[in-house]
Amino acid sequence: LTPVHFSFSSGFILGLIGLTFHRTHLLSALLCLEGIILSLFIALSLWSLQLESTTHATAPILLLAFSACEAGAGLALLVGTTRTHGTDHLQNLNLLQC
Amino acid sequence: MFYFTFLVLVGLVLGLVGVASNPAPYFAALGLVVAAAVGCGILVGHGGSFLSLILFLIYLGGMLVVFAYSAALAAEPYPETWGDWSVLFYVVVYVVGVLIVGTLVSNDWYSCSWVVVDEFKDLSLLRGDFSGVAFMYSLGGFMLMVSGWVLLLTLFVVLELTRGLSRGALRAV
Numbered sequence: 001l002t003p004v005h006f007s008f009s010s011g012f013i014l015g016l017i018g019l020t021f022h023r024t025h026l027l028s029a030l031l032c033l034e035g036i037i038l039s040l041f042i043a044l045s046l047w048s049l050q051l052e053s054t055t056h057a058t059a060p061i062l063l064l065a066f067s068a069c070e071a072g073a074g075l076a077l078l079v080g081t082t083r084t085h086g087t088d089h090l091q092n093l094n095l096l097q098c
Numbered sequence: 099m100f101y102f103t104f105l106v107l108v109g110l111v112l113g114l115v116g117v118a119s120n121p122a123p124y125f126a127a128l129g130l131v132v133a134a135a136v137g138c139g140i141l142v143g144h145g146g147s148f149l150s151l152i153l154f155l156i157y158l159g160g161m162l163v164v165f166a167y168s169a170a171l172a173a174e175p176y177p178e179t180w181g182d183w184s185v186l187f188y189v190v191v192y193v194v195g196v197l198i199v200g201t202l203v204s205n206d207w208y209s210c211s212w213v214v215v216d217e218f219k220d221l222s223l224l225r226g227d228f229s230g231v232a233f234m235y236s237l238g239g240f241m242l243m244v245s246g247w248v249l250l251l252t253l254f255v256v257l258e259l260t261r262g263l264s265r266g267a268l269r270a271v
Binding site: 001002003006008010011014015027032034039042049050057058061062065068072076079082087088 | 103104107108110111114115117118119120121122123126127130133134137140141144145146149152153156157160161162164165168169171172184188192196199200203204206207212226227229230231233234237238241245248249251252253255256259260
């Protein structure tokens with residue numbers, strides 16, 4: 001495990017742990033998702049750059065396109081939550097609680 | 099070169115620690131900006147200057163700006179920065195965790211695992227990552243169409259989610 005691979009792998013796992021233990025805001029969970037996607041972009045780009053295969057360079061661009069879709073959907077959910085509940089606090093999302 | 103790579107990798111991990119420790123979203127967006135900027139540094143150090151520019155423009159300049167504007171939805175009078183005890187606890191736990199795992203895997207690291215061979219070892223007019231992305235228009239045309247279709251669908255998803263009132267996906271209960 002080279003230093004560069006260790007750093008983006010630990011970045012991915014840190015983002016995943018931050019998404020798991022999100023505390024008050026929905027937006028901070030969405031930002032942890034963006035951190036995961038950033039580490040995945042760096043990983044795919046380094047795959048193309050370190051193995052010197054040019055055809056793999058399209059993968060990070062397509063990842064960016066799909067992650068833009070996902071960020072847009074997540075932010076629309078955030079806007080809907082704020083319209084309904086006033087804030088984006090996760091403790092307000094308790095309709096399914098018994 | 100070793101020092102630049104070391105700084106940039108430490109910056110990436112610390113930036114993502116700052117995001118994962120869940121401070122107020124203002125500060126988490128700042129940590130993500132720092133992490134994306136040094137991520138561009140990693141790609142530049144490996145010779146991928148076009149992919150680094152794409153990351154800067156599209157990711158930082160497009161998506162993160164939208165997240166920064168959306169941080170106004172999470173406004174609170176006393177935002178938790180990285181100095182507050184609840185966030186600082188998570189920061190310390192994550193940094194210690196990364197250091198412990200780092201000492202476990204760093205036995206095989208030697209002086210040359212930090213530097214990269216430059217890509218100009220044979221004479222070439224085209225950059226590798228730049229002409230690789232151009233494949234998306236020739237061989238990868240199908241994926242280009244699929245991505246465009248998915249982006250159009252996402253537009254309609256977002257319009258449907260934020261319609262609200264009486265017939266949208268989220269209603270005021």
